[in-house]
Amino acid sequence: MADRRARFSLGRYDWDAIAGIVAAGAALVLHLLHIIETDVLLTIALVVLALLLFRDLRREAQDELLMERSERTETAVAGLLAGLKQPDALLIGPRELRTASEAFARRARGEMVWFNVCLLMFKPQSLFDALLRPALENPAVSAVQFVLDPSERERWEQEVLPKAQAAGGYGKLREPRWVPLSHEAVSFILADTATGTTEAHLSFWGEPFMSRQPGFDIPRYVFHVQAHSDLVGQLVELDRKHRHAG
Known part of the structure; x- marks a missing residue:
C-alpha cells in the first residue's frame, strides 16, 4: 500500500x-x-x-x-x-398519500373536480384538513365541484358542509352534481396546473385501494396520473359524460 x-x-x-x-x-x-x-x-x-x-x-x-x-x-x-419514456402514472402509497394529496391540492388551478369520492374519508377532521381544506383555501382554485352518487347526500350534509363552512374558501364549494354512480368503481380528482395542463389523482373503490376503518373509509393507494398520459383525457371525458347525464 x-x-x-x-x-x-x-x-x-x-x-x-x-x-x-x-x-x-x-x-x-x-x-x-x-x-x-x-x-x-x-x-x-x-x-x-x-x-x-x-x-x-x-x-x-x-x-x-x-x-x-x-x-x-x-x-x-x-x-x-x-x-426514456416518462411513466403515465405514479403509485402513491399510504406513507406519502396525505402529503401528496395536500401538495396536489395546493398546486391546483381553476376548477377542481372530485368525481365519485367516498365522503366518509372527510369524517375525521384531520383528513378533511389534509385533503379538502387545501383546495378550498388555495387562492388559485376558482371552484371545487363534486360529482357524487345520490347515496352520498346525507354524508355531504353531515360530514362535508359543516367543516367546509368553518374553513376558508367555502364560497368556491359548488353544489354537487348528483348522478347515479353506484356502478362506477373509479374515483378521481382532476385539477389544472400552473403550466396549463391537467393532472389527476386516480383511485378505485374497495380493497386494496380503499381501507375500511371503523365508521369511515380512507384511500390507501392513489395513482398520480401525469399530464402527458392519455388517461387524463379519458377521465375528463368520463366526468363530462356523467355531468351531461345528470
Missing part, C-alpha cells in the same frame, strides 16, 4: 518541467564556472524551451481529445434520457 502511494505521488510531478529546470540550472552553473561558453548555454536554453513547448502541445492535444470524448458521452447520455 505504501509503495502504491509512493508511485502515485511520484506520478503527480511534471517530470518534463523538472528535467528542463535541472538542465538549465546545470548549464548556468557550468557557465559560471567558465566550463561552457555563452552560445552553448543559449543552445541548451533553446532546447529546454523547445521540450517544454512540445510538452504543452502534447498536453493540449490530450485535453482536446478528452473534451471531445466528454462531449460524445454527454450527447449519448442526453439521447438515452430523451429516449
